[in-house]
Structures are given as structure tokens and as C-alpha cells.
Amino acid sequence: METILFIEDESSLQKTVGETLTQEGYKVIPALDGEIGLKLAKEKKPDLILLDLILPKTHGFEVLKKIKEDADIKNIPVIVLTNVEGMEEIDKAIELGATTYLVKAQYSLKELIEKIKKVLE
Amino acid sequence: MNTQNKINSQLIKTAQIALFLVERVKGIEPSSSGWKPDIIAAILHPLSVVGVPGFEPGLNPPKGLVLPLHHTPYKHFRLKILTVCFRLVNEYGKIKNLMNLIKRIFSELNIVEQCKKYNLSLWQCPQFLFLVMGAIIVISSLFTYAFGTRYIEDPLIVAFIIQLLALILFVIAVIITRSFERLAEANRLKSEFVSIVSHQLRSPLSNLKWTIELLMSGKLGKIEEKQVEYFKIIKENSNRMHELVADLLTVSRIETAKLPFKKQLFSMEELVKKIINEYKPLANAYNVEVIFKNQKQLPNVFSDPSRIELVVENLLDNAIRYVTDKGKVEIELSKKNNHVRFSIKDNGVGIPQQDKKYIFQKFFRSENVLKKQTKGSGLGLYISKAIVERAKGKIGFDSEERKGSTFWFMVPIK
Numbered sequence: 001m002e003t004i005l006f007i008e009d010e011s012s013l014q015k016t017v018g019e020t021l022t023q024e025g026y027k028v029i030p031a032l033d034g035e036i037g038l039k040l041a042k043e044k045k046p047d048l049i050l051l052d053l054i055l056p057k058t059h060g061f062e063v064l065k066k067i068k069e070d071a072d073i074k075n076i077p078v079i080v081l082t083n084v085e086g087m088e089e090i091d092k093a094i095e096l097g098a099t100t101y102l103v104k105a106q107y108s109l110k111e112l113i114e115k116i117k118k119v120l121e
Numbered sequence: 122m123n124t125q126n127k128i129n130s131q132l133i134k135t136a137q138i139a140l141f142l143v144e145r146v147k148g149i150e151p152s153s154s155g156w157k158p159d160i161i162a163a164i165l166h167p168l169s170v171v172g173v174p175g176f177e178p179g180l181n182p183p184k185g186l187v188l189p190l191h192h193t194p195y196k197h198f199r200l201k202i203l204t205v206c207f208r209l210v211n212e213y214g215k216i217k218n219l220m221n222l223i224k225r226i227f228s229e230l231n232i233v234e235q236c237k238k239y240n241l242s243l244w245q246c247p248q249f250l251f252l253v254m255g256a257i258i259v260i261s262s263l264f265t266y267a268f269g270t271r272y273i274e275d276p277l278i279v280a281f282i283i284q285l286l287a288l289i290l291f292v293i294a295v296i297i298t299r300s301f302e303r304l305a306e307a308n309r310l311k312s313e314f315v316s317i318v319s320h321q322l323r324s325p326l327s328n329l330k331w332t333i334e335l336l337m338s339g340k341l342g343k344i345e346e347k348q349v350e351y352f353k354i355i356k357e358n359s360n361r362m363h364e365l366v367a368d369l370l371t372v373s374r375i376e377t378a379k380l381p382f383k384k385q386l387f388s389m390e391e392l393v394k395k396i397i398n399e400y401k402p403l404a405n406a407y408n409v410e411v412i413f414k415n416q417k418q419l420p421n422v423f424s425d426p427s428r429i430e431l432v433v434e435n436l437l438d439n440a441i442r443y444v445t446d447k448g449k450v451e452i453e454l455s456k457k458n459n460h461v462r463f464s465i466k467d468n469g470v471g472i473p474q475q476d477k478k479y480i481f482q483k484f485f486r487s488e489n490v491l492k493k494q495t496k497g498s499g500l501g502l503y504i505s506k507a508i509v510e511r512a513k514g515k516i517g518f519d520s521e522e523r524k525g526s527t528f529w530f531m532v533p534i535k
Contacts, residue, residue: 013328016335023340083323085370087381104327105363109334 002120003027005046007037007063008081009055017050020109021116034058038066041073048120051098053082053089061096068097077119081112247304250297254290261286309377316373319366326366329359368500371431372483375507382428382511386421389429389454389461389532396433397452400441409441409448416455422532424512429532432508432516435501436465436528442497443469443490445523460514460531467527472520480518481506489522505530 004026008014011032018028029044031037034055041049041063049067053060060080068074077099082089090101099119102112232249243249265286269279333356335341337349344352374380397411404411422429440450444467451466472480476487484499509516509530520526 010324010328013324013331016328016331020331020335020340083320083327086379105323105367109331109338112331 001025001027002048003029003044003046004048004050004116005029005031005037005040005044006050007031007034007055007060008050008052009033010052017109017112020113024113024117026116032056034060034063038063041067041076042070045073046076048116049076049078050081050116051078053080053084053093061092064093064096064098079116079119244296247297247300250293250300254293254297257286257290257293312373312376315369316377319370319373322362322366326359326363330356330363333359365498365500368498368504371504372500375504375511380428380507380511382425384423384425386423387426388419388421389463390415390419392426392430393433393452393454393463396430396437400434400437403438404441404450407441407444407448408446409444409450411437411441412449412451414451414453416453419454419456419461420534422461423535424514424532428508429512432505432530433463435505436463436530439501440465440467440469440526440528443467443526445469456534457531459534461534462529462531464527464529466525468525471522471524471526472518473522477520481516 002025004021006014006018006021006028008017008030009032014030014032018030021028029040029046031040035057037049037051037055038058040046051060051063055063060082064078064080067076067078074097078097080093080098080101081104082102083104085103085105093101100115102115107115232246232252233243265279265282269282333352336344337352337356371380393413397413400411437450437452441448444450449468453462453464453466455462455464470489472487473489476485479485480487481502483503485503486497486499490497506516509532512532514530514532516528516530518526518528
């Protein structure tokens, strides 16, 4: 069973997306802030990380930077999943090593699952 | 009654009839002229008539004017009187127009009202300060000239006065600049507020959208048919909120000049075909036939395809939604000089004449549209215009109420 670390501070979103991913056969590890997210990424070494940008304690970009600096976990694909839509943010995320950048408002749940599956292939 | 009184009485009567006729000819209501019989009598007294400035004895009354009292001993006087009446009314009309013009200019210059609009006090309001500065410049120039040439022999004092006035003007100019800064800052804060609110709304809305989707998928348990119906209502409203927030964000980006615009070469034909295909379900739901006419071998355009897509979507969405029975929408692409011209013609409700000047304004929705279709934010055309202008193109429309509208825009090839 593939594992997905979901770093997102909104617990309701954790629940909805987490439940859907579980139904699709993935094991979901929730993290409600950047610091815990980074810690769990190192400990659990998931197959994929879903990362929000606006996070308590450590900002999403900082988490992404540290993941990509850590030799043990730098190869884990990271999908930035946020509602921040600026070109600067998109460019920065890709530059820091994110596999893809998804704006929550632009995707349905079904489309999101498809994107995740594609990255995990 | 002596002869003079008889003449006067006849003159007043004739003048009243003449004035009535002249005013009718000119389309002015008789009562609105303000010329009372006694005033007319005073003006038209035989002695006064001769003395009215600009009076030309040879001038004839207007054509078509029936003189009811011809063949009277005072015909000569009446002709003069009619002529004078005509001239007076004519002059009065001119004065009235002039007064209206002056009133309009003053209302345009109603600085107090305009400053209220910006929520600024008079001494912080640029319009008022400009007026003060203008008045100071004019008065001080005249004063310095008059004073300097008559009473002051020492050029140093004149130079000092000029320096002092320059200093006062500089201080006012600084205040004006500051007040412009305040206005710009207020505008920036407003755009920032819209942006923050929109961003904040997006997260709960995304969550709502995905939760409804999860519930409707049946993965959490079977749902009844009746429940599906109501879930659809929630979903539809959630989508509407999404669209509105997306539009608000686009507006905020336009106003803060942060709208990303990545130019590339692309085919308008392919883009339009794709959008028409996507809008088929909506067109079918509204019983609208969408026809696409295309000029052969159209060149590619150089612009941002995702933004132009939004413009085409907005125009097509409007054309479909505002049709009357048996709707027909015709889309045409053609080359015009160094542009590709997109036009979309519908047989819908059209735009009332009085609303045409507001049609590209933010949040504006025509009354006839509000009656027909309550959905919509009034932002689509505003956004479309901003995008087309950003693409260095042009946008416009022709419309007739109850007959339909044709919207068009042009995108540069290079």
C-alpha cells in the first residue's frame, strides 16, 4: 500500500481528501503544520507528499526546501496543493523541486485523485 | 377709452397671441416662458418697441405664423410687435440654454460633492486644491503686477513677493501630491482587501466543493434520489460562489496590475472550436443553436491563450444565457489588418440605449437582463475589456433592445 503524507492545516480538508484517498487504497498520514510535516516526512519516508503553502510554524516553501536538501527524502515527489495562485509562487515551487503545482479551486476531487495517481505511476 | 389706451389694449392682446404662437412654433410651453402680460405690455409699448435694442423694423415674423388680427388699423405695429416677440423668445431660449450650460458646468465643478465621493475633506481633496492653486496663481500674478508696477520701485521687494508666492504654491502642490497618494493608497487597500477576502473564501469553498463531491459519489453510503436533487442545488451554488470569487480575484489582479499575461502564438480557430464544444450542454439547455463561420487560412495570434479563452467564454456565455425563444448565436472569425477579429451575434434581449455606456463597467447589469436572468456578477464584460486592452486589442459592440447584440474583439497577430 502506497503512503501519502498530507501536510495541510485545515482539518476538514484533511478529512475529505484523506477519506477519498483511503477509499482509493492509499495510506494517508496527516500533518497539521509544517514542522510536524517535515518530521513525519523524515520518519515515515512516504511515497508522495501533498503540501499546502500557508502553514503554521513552518511555511510550505521552507518545508519543500528542507525536503529537497535532505538526501534521504529528496526523491519523494511533492505535489504543492494550495489556493495561492500567483505566477511567482508557481515558479518558486517548481524551482525548489516540486513535481507539480495544483490550485485547489481549479480541480474537482476526481481530477485531484487522477493527478496523484499519475505522479505515483 | 382714448386712442392711446385702445392701442395699448390691442397691443397687449396681439402680443399675447403672438407670443403664444411663437412659443408653440418653438415648442416651448406658453406658461414656462415667464413673460407676464404686464411685462409684455411694458416692453411692447409703442415707445418701447422702437427702443428695443437689436430691433430691426424690416424683419418679418416666422413663416407659417398666422396673424389673427390682420386688416386692423394697427397692422404696422402688430408686425413690429410680432417680430420683437419672436426675437425676445428666441433670445430667451438662447439665454435659457446658456443658463442650463452654466448650471451643468457648475454641477460638474461641484467640488464639494466630488470630494465627498472620495471621502476626503476639502483641504485634502485634489480638485479643490487645484482650484485654490489656480486662483492663487491668477490673483497673485495680477496683484504682483499691479502692486509692483505702481508702488514698489525696489526690484528686490518684487522678487521677494514672487519667492513668497512660489513657496505658497509649492506647499499647496505638496499637499495635492499627498492627497493623490492617499487616494492611490485607498485604492490599493481596496484591491488588497478584495484579494485577501477572495483568497480566504477560496479555501472553505474548495473544501465545500470536494465534500459535496465525496458525498455525491456514494462512497460514504448510498444516497436517496431526493437527496441527490438537493445535493445538486448545494453543488450549483457552491460553483457559483467559486466563479464569483475567481472573477473578484481576476478584477483585483487587473486593478493591481498583477494579472499574469504570458504571450504565445496560438490558433484562434482551435480555441473557439474547443470552447463551442465545451458550451454545447449549456447551449442545448437554453435551446440555442451556435453557428461558427470561419475565414480560411487565418494566421495565428500572439497573446495569452488562457486569458483570451476567458474573453470568448464570457461573450459566449452571455450570448447563450440572454437569448429569447429559439436562440441563434453566430460566431465569426476574420482577419482585419494586423488583427484577428472575433465577433459573436445573438438574437437575445439586447442592451437598452441608456445602458450602453455602462456595459463594460464593473458590477453593472442591465435592467432587462436582471429581469430575465438573475445569475451573474456583472464582472464578465469588465474583465473581458481589461484582458483585450492588455492584449493591445480592441473590444466593442452593437446592440438593439429586444433584437440582439453583436460583441466583437480583435487580437493582434504579432
